[in-house]
Amino acid sequence: MDQITARIITNEKLTEEIYQLVFYSPELIEQKPVPGQFLHVRVSEHLEPLLRRPISIHDIDHHLMQCTLIYRVGGKGTQFLREKREGDSLDILGPLGNGFPMEEINEGEQVVLLGGGVGIPPLYYLAKELVKKEIPLTILLGYNSKEHSFLIKKFSQVGEVNIATMDGTEGIKGTVVDLITDYLNEKLLQTGSTFYACGPTPMLKAIQNEWLDTPINGYLSLEERMGCGIGACYGCVIKVDTMIDPKGYKKICQEGPVFSFREVLL
């Protein structure tokens, strides 16, 4: 990790509240960021907002030495980020955290990606890397509505995509968890399989409940307000099963943000 000044190439709207920012940074690419890692972004030079904002890496183009971030404009910090323009500099700290473990996936295994809302973007860089390993992907994506959906086309190029929306305007009506069909479960259990999920906590909790009693292997990427972003301040922690770690809490920024779905208490 390091603090890097990158140059913004584009910063554009994908939906009413989702924005995509592309920047050029050989210094970052040199550090070989992996899927699931994040950057701690300084959104303003001023005293407010003071703290950096953690944003997951959506994609890396090693050839062009570009990195793409996708973020939801919610509070003040991301409103500042939205105002950045082509040519502006961007102060980033990263790459931070541990990525999605991919080493243990065997040939012929099923891999399922589950993303909800702004939790969807980091799964794309992961999908690209898994496709390189010729692993077939089932991709389950959840949005509030068709209007709020984004990245569907991009994901369709790397796997079989199923959509759920809360209002039923695209795909089935419901959440990502409603896309876990008996057929899919059967397929997963037969082949030995791994899932990767990123999204709001209730979604991750539902996934945990769904598969805790099965032999399925899986990882969750968590989100939390962060201070330092590197493990020094103990601000962003998650409770873990004390049978697994007696410390009781793990630091999301440093020991995560990706955790085995069995170890975290959501």
Next chain:
Amino acid sequence: MSGNRLKVQLGNLELQNPIMPASGCFGFGREYSQLYDLSQLGAVIVKATTLESRLGNNTPRLAETPAGMLNSIGLQNPGVNAVIEEELPWLEQFHVPIIVNVAGTMTEDYVEVAERISKAKGVSMIELNISCPNVKCGGITFGTDPQTAYDLTKAVKEASQVPVFVKLSPNVTDIVAMAKAVEEAGADGLSMINTLIGMRFDLKTKKPILANQVGGLSGPAIKPVALRMIYEVYKQVSIPIIGMGGISSAEDVAEFFLAGASAVAIGTANFVDPYVMPKIINDLPRVLNQMGVEKIADLTGEGWNLI
């Protein structure tokens, strides 16, 4: 030589420069050591250490505020044994004075931690934490009553083999009374200030943002309060003060010296700019030049002299 210009004394302890991280904002140094060489720092104050390991508070533990932040970490730390066995030997490699922040619930555990940690190799000083706003027992209860603070300081002073600086809470009516009480009890110096107790609410849930409801306010927002308190205390005591509270530039450091600080600690600013401490160290000679001052140590308490 800029080196000599930045030298300061905290009692008998000489620091190559006055810059150190504030306790709790720097862990035990491992994370920031991945970014720069910690031997550049004047000293390192490590995270609060308690007798037994502590899990800390529930989350959310952080909330942002105008020009600042609230935290309610709750003294999460691995306990004194792990600090002595695993953290301090590692930190020693940088050859900078190590100051350990000591926290507890009762006098007995404060004393035990102080006794053990003060014998550990490389520890130059104890920072006695009587002001953590985020734990239910101990911490701040010791920091709001002069008599209780006196008793605890005296007990810890007797147990410690190294100098004891007492970290004062700003959440009191009369900061001078607190400062005088701990000085009388034998404190070798003061650290001031700890965080101010504050709150924020979430409009969606209508509840406090922090799981602990309240937390400690830090960052540039509290700088004027810290300066005022140091200024008030400086003339009333004869022990040195480590100043802290919202420092994020070399100019801020100079202001704290004018108010009465002999060294400073930097906390929240590390989160904004991870290189802030080495940058300030490099920038201080420029500020001294602008002020027409040769040595930074000459600035301590200068704010009083022109009145």
